[in-house]
Amino acid sequence: MNNDLHPDLARILVPEDTIQAHVKVLAHQISLDYADVERLYLVGVLRGAFIFLADLVRHLTIPHSVDFMSVSSYGKTAVSGEVRIVLDLREPIVNQHVIIVEDIVDSGKTLSYLYHTLKGRGPASLRTCSLVRKHRDHIDVPLHYLGFNIPDVWVVGYGLDYADRHRTLPYIAELKEEVYKK
Ligand code: IMP
Ligand code: MG
Numbered sequence: 001m002n003n004d005l006h007p008d009l010a011r012i013l014v015p016e017d018t019i020q021a022h023v024k025v026l027a028h029q030i031s032l033d034y035a036d037v038e039r040l041y042l043v044g045v046l047r048g049a050f051i052f053l054a055d056l057v058r059h060l061t062i063p064h065s066v067d068f069m070s071v072s073s074y075g076k077t078a079v080s081g082e083v084r085i086v087l088d089l090r091e092p093i094v095n096q097h098v099i100i101v102e103d104i105v106d107s108g109k110t111l112s113y114l115y116h117t118l119k120g121r122g123p124a125s126l127r128t129c130s131l132v133r134k135h136r137d138h139i140d141v142p143l144h145y146l147g148f149n150i151p152d153v154w155v156v157g158y159g160l161d162y163a164d165r166h167r168t169l170p171y172i173a174e175l176k177e178e179v180y181k182k
Contacts, residue, residue, distance in 0.1 A: 006166065008179045013150055014132075014172040019158055022147045023052070026129065027059030030145065034097060039063045041096040041123075045114065046070040046087065048103030051159035051168075052131045056101065067091070071110055083113040098123045099145070102130040103159050108138035115141050131158070132172065148172075154180045 005012070034040045040060075044053040046068050057066060070087035100114050111128055119126055129145035136152040150172070156162050157169030162180060166173070 005173070008162075008166065008176055009156070010153075010174040010176045012171050012173050013155060014148055014158075016170040019131075019147070019170075019172065020055070023055045023131075024059050026145050026147060027056050027061075030056075030099065030129070031059075031061045034062050034064075037062070037097045039065060039097070041093060041098045042066050042101055043089065043098060043114075043118070044068045044101045045103070045110070047167075048159045048161065049101050049131075052103055053101045056129075069114065071114065073110060083110055085117070092121065093118060094122045095124045097125045098127070100126070100128045102128070103132070104155070105130045105133040105138060105141075105143060106136070108141050111143070112139045112141040132160075153177075 040062055042053065042057065042064055044050055044066065047070070053066065057064065067089050068087060069085065069089060071083050072086050073083045098118060100111065100118065102111055105111050111130065115126065115128060127144040128142060130143060131147040132150050132155070133143065133146055134152045135149055154162060154175040155172050156166035156175050157172045159167060160172065161167040162175050
């Protein structure tokens with residue numbers, strides 16, 4: 001299998017069947033937790049989360065709607081780096097039950113910003129869901145639903161990209177350091 005790996009990739013961290021199994025488990029858990037809610041409002045964070053969200057919602061068994069936000073961050077590694085909304089929700093979320101769906105929590109800066117921004121809009125409830133979380137120091141933000149913990153390396157596939165590459169791989173793979181530390 002590894003013989004077919006793209007030369008940019010070091011190894012597969014999470015195989016396709018493992019991802020699919022975990023996505024089903026997450027959807028099942030969310031369906032149970034929100035069984036009594038009139039409608040769940042899922043907020044996907046573009047662009048990385050769209051593949052995960054597409055699979056997740058197709059396993060939900062409860063009424064829900066989907067919307068998207070997009071943010072850009074200044075100074076990726078700078079502690080002082082700011083996050084800015086470049087695409088916002090179409091509707092107010094007052095009195096809605098909301099889950100933010102992210103692809104990955106790295107420093108936690110993006111999720112923390114979105115969590116506190118949406119919290120300020122008066123939702124009935126607000127939770128967070130991420131497919132993966134890197135093993136490193138995070139900004140303190142609640143993470144209610146999580147697929148996988150992974151090592152602190154750059155990963156691609158299943159929505160995650162490096163300079164728009166490798167996003168559509170069905171698995172999550174570690175990028176070779178020489179590719180992203182050039
Ligand atoms: P954070 O604000 O540091 O948590 O970074 C979050 C965003 O950076 C994610 O939503 C991703 O878009 C991007 N990101 C962080 N690490 C990776 C990675 O390993 N692969 C692809 N994208 C990543
Ligand atoms: Mg993202």
